[in-house]
Structures are given as C-alpha cells and as structure tokens.
Amino acid sequence: MKKIELDRDTCIASATCIGFAPTAFKLTGDGRAELLVEDAAGIDAGALDNAVANCPTGSIRLIGTE
Numbered sequence: 703m704k705k706i707e708l709d710r711d712t713c714i715a716s717a718t719c720i721g722f723a724p725t726a727f728k729l730t731g732d733g734r735a736e737l738l739v740e741d742a743a744g745i746d747a748g749a750l751d752n753a754v755a756n757c758p759t760g761s762i763r764l765i766g767t768e
C-alpha cells in the first residue's frame with residue numbers, strides 16, 4: 703500500500719496540493735492542509751506526484767510501495 707503523509711507543522715497553506723489533488727487534500731479552519739485519505743490507491747498517481755513535487759515546503763510524502 704502506498705500511503706500519503708502530510709506534515710501540518712510545515713504547511714504554509716499555499717493550497718497547491720488541493721489544486722492538483724482535491725480528492726486527497728483540503729484546507730482546514732486553521733488554514734493548513736489536511737489529508738482526506740491516507741491510502742494513495744484511490745487517487746490519481748500523476749496528480750499526487752504533482753502535489754508532492756510542487757508543495758513549496760516539501761510537506762507531502764508518499765511512502766510504501768504499490
């Protein structure tokens with residue numbers, strides 16, 4: 703299983719990840735991103751890769767194997 707990890711402590715709420723993968727991330731009331739799912743299986747892999755690559759603070763990681 704491939705798992706998404708998000709470090710909310712380093713998130714600066716750019717919303718870049720939400721633009722790429724709105725079914726995986728959302729902004730919360732405290733202005734930071736939060737995961738909607740941890741399992742990456744149901745999310746478009748290209749969208750997730752773009753979210754990881756374009757997060758300005760490197761707050762998102764994909765861990766594990768398919």
Ligand code: SF4
Nearest residue numbers: 713714716717719757
């Ligand atoms: S792209 Fe990174 S910094 Fe921007 S909201 Fe998502 S997790 Fe936070």
